Amino acid sequence: xxxxxxxxxxxxxxxxxxxxxxxxxxxxxxxxxxxxxxxxxxxxxxxxxxxxxxxxxxxxxxxxxxxxxxxxxxxxxxxxxxxxxxxxxxxxxxxxxxxxxxxxxxxxxxxxxxxxxxxxxxxxxxxxxxxxxxxxxxxxx
Amino acid sequence: xxxxxxxxxxxxxxxxxxxxxxxxxxxxxxxxxxxxxxxxxxxxxxxxxxxxxxxxxxxxxxxxxxxxxxxxxxxxxxxxxxxxxxxxxxxxxxxxxxxxxxxxxxxxxxxxxxxxxxxxxxxxxxxxxxxxxxxxxxxxx
Amino acid sequence: xxxxxxxxxxxxxxxxxxxxxxxxxxxxxxxxxxxxxxxxxxxxxxxxxxxxxxxxxxxxxxxxxxxxxxxxxxxxxxxxxxxxxxxxxxxxxxxxxxxxxxxxxxxxxxxxxxxxxxxxxxxxxxxxxxxxxxxxxxxxx
Amino acid sequence: xxxxxxxxxxxxxxxxxxxxxxxxxxxxxxxxxxxxxxxxxxxxxxxxxxxxxxxxxxxxxxxxxxxxxxxxxxxxxxxxxxxxxxxxxxxxxxxxxxxxxxxxxxxxxxxxxxxxxxxxxxxxxxxxxxxxxxxxxxxxx
Numbered sequence: 001x002x003x004x005x006x007x008x009x010x011x012x013x014x015x016x017x018x019x020x021x022x023x024x025x026x027x028x029x030x031x032x033x034x035x036x037x038x039x040x041x042x043x044x045x046x047x048x049x050x051x052x053x054x055x056x057x058x059x060x061x062x063x064x065x066x067x068x069x070x071x072x073x074x075x076x077x078x079x080x081x082x083x084x085x086x087x088x089x090x091x092x093x094x095x096x097x098x099x100x101x102x103x104x105x106x107x108x109x110x111x112x113x114x115x116x117x118x119x120x121x122x123x124x125x126x127x128x129x130x131x132x133x134x135x136x137x138x139x140x141x
Numbered sequence: 142x143x144x145x146x147x148x149x150x151x152x153x154x155x156x157x158x159x160x161x162x163x164x165x166x167x168x169x170x171x172x173x174x175x176x177x178x179x180x181x182x183x184x185x186x187x188x189x190x191x192x193x194x195x196x197x198x199x200x201x202x203x204x205x206x207x208x209x210x211x212x213x214x215x216x217x218x219x220x221x222x223x224x225x226x227x228x229x230x231x232x233x234x235x236x237x238x239x240x241x242x243x244x245x246x247x248x249x250x251x252x253x254x255x256x257x258x259x260x261x262x263x264x265x266x267x268x269x270x271x272x273x274x275x276x277x278x279x280x281x282x
Numbered sequence: 283x284x285x286x287x288x289x290x291x292x293x294x295x296x297x298x299x300x301x302x303x304x305x306x307x308x309x310x311x312x313x314x315x316x317x318x319x320x321x322x323x324x325x326x327x328x329x330x331x332x333x334x335x336x337x338x339x340x341x342x343x344x345x346x347x348x349x350x351x352x353x354x355x356x357x358x359x360x361x362x363x364x365x366x367x368x369x370x371x372x373x374x375x376x377x378x379x380x381x382x383x384x385x386x387x388x389x390x391x392x393x394x395x396x397x398x399x400x401x402x403x404x405x406x407x408x409x410x411x412x413x414x415x416x417x418x419x420x421x422x423x
Numbered sequence: 424x425x426x427x428x429x430x431x432x433x434x435x436x437x438x439x440x441x442x443x444x445x446x447x448x449x450x451x452x453x454x455x456x457x458x459x460x461x462x463x464x465x466x467x468x469x470x471x472x473x474x475x476x477x478x479x480x481x482x483x484x485x486x487x488x489x490x491x492x493x494x495x496x497x498x499x500x501x502x503x504x505x506x507x508x509x510x511x512x513x514x515x516x517x518x519x520x521x522x523x524x525x526x527x528x529x530x531x532x533x534x535x536x537x538x539x540x541x542x543x544x545x546x547x548x549x550x551x552x553x554x555x556x557x558x559x560x561x562x563x564x
Binding site for chain 1 (some may be wrong): 426509511512513528529536538551554556558
């Protein structure tokens with residue numbers, strides 16, 4: 001990850017303004033054209049009733065990863081808003097951290113469609129715990 | 142809301158164990174058979190980059206509201222896990238608080254399907270900002 | 283249903299051009315601002331392996347009902363394309379016919395979001411067998 | 424594709440019973456463990472109002488491809504029913520035929536989650552026109 005790249009700086013600047021990301025303890029990971037990673041360490045602040053990652057936490061970092069993946073392919077005068085998302089929660093989300101990967105499936109002038117995958121990581125293991133799709137709309141800044 | 146009812150007590154007990162709900166400042170509202178409300182006051186901890194409620198926060202309380210609506214129709218030995226959810230974000234989520242309403246569309250022995258609606262409230266105004274559907278699986282406790 | 287209304291005529295003209303609707307034996311029902319009904323009689327041409335209505339047939343008439351509901355609220359120079367849809371199949375779709383009801387949840391300049399409900403009808407009974415949501419984009423004709 | 428394989432024969436036998444597949448002119452393609460292809464040639468019977476493949480036709484073959492992909496990983500005494508599906512229609516579906524590919528993401532005892540991709544083929548070109556996810560429930564035959 002070259003943190004001096006414009007795409008990274010632009011995503012990082014927006015990420016820093018998302019109060020929810022900081023509040024959950026999420027961290028921006030790799031940023032490349034059409035793909036963004038977000039990491040969320042386990043903590044009592046992100047759990048559901050059984051002590052696993054809450055599906056809402058899983059979905060939240062997936063949503064941001066997808067939105068930022070879309071942003072990397074748009075020009076500087078454009079911002080993004082998610083208009084819909086769908087997530088299948090495939091397995092209990094247990095581990096040291098979650099890693100959400102947003103990937104652009106189709107980038108259009110108005111709408112971008114992203115795939116979102118979320119992995120639970122424990123030591124060197126990495127397991128897919130959620131997969132989804134999202135539609136993002138480009139708005140003039 | 143009769144807070145002495147078994148359904149309310151059961152939902153409230155589980156809600157209290159969801160670390161994420163407390164961390165976001167969410168509060169359990171009305172609980173009746175097949176319908177549960179969750180409130181989320183605006184704070185810098187739940188925002189996206191424009192200062193609106195983050196779509197992930199909207200989705201998180203919708204997810205919990207739906208899951209608990211499902212729980213109200215199941216017996217005491219049963220717990221619930223969301224297996225998938227889909228949300229359309231209809232309008233910018235701006236206001237004093239969000240109110241998510243989960244409503245059971247179909248309650249089955251294995252699967253329950255819920256509708257989820259999220260309203261932004263500002264003073265006496267109440268505007269629909271998100272609508273979705275969710276599938277929940279019943280698991281033996 | 284006043285079949286002389288412009289909204290009805292516009293929807294009916296487009297419906298008549300959908301080869302798939304005629305091929306399946308689907309029939310346009312009530313058309314009012316923001317709501318469109320489509321009927322699909324049972325026949326061996328629309329079944330899955332158990333002789334029920336195929337989930338694809340259910341989804342197809344839901345998709346058209348939603349798209350046309352969106353169209354009723356847009357001006358004459360605008361056409362619609364569905365960009366995404368999600369359906370929960372709530373119960374086996376068995377009966378004399380299916381009735382899909384598309385209802386606009388939010389009508390915007392670019393995007394319209396619709397709810398889609400599909401009922402199975404047998405004699406005087408009417409049972410909800412599928413529920414979904416759809417996003418439609420307006421395109422200049 | 425070894426058409427003598429048990430998985431292929433089982434899928435083919437069920438496919439042959441789906442009245443809708445025959446009525447649309449769909450044809451079963453490759454079948455391997457966890458992956459099934461279905462082909463749909465262009466014809467006036469599968470179009471929407473602009474003469475493209477109808478989103479319902481696209482979704483229908485995706486739904487069957489996903490369901491059969493799930494079936495390939497289950498034992499002989501088990502059948503499948505789709506309980507929900509979500510599709511993003513990424514581009515106008517124009518071409519000589521559509522090819523839907525269903526792939527199992529997670530196979531469980533009760534629920535299987537599949538990815539569904541639909542390609543439009545024209546001569547040697549192959550373009551992704553739809554992508555989705557589906558949940559299938561296993562039922563004792």
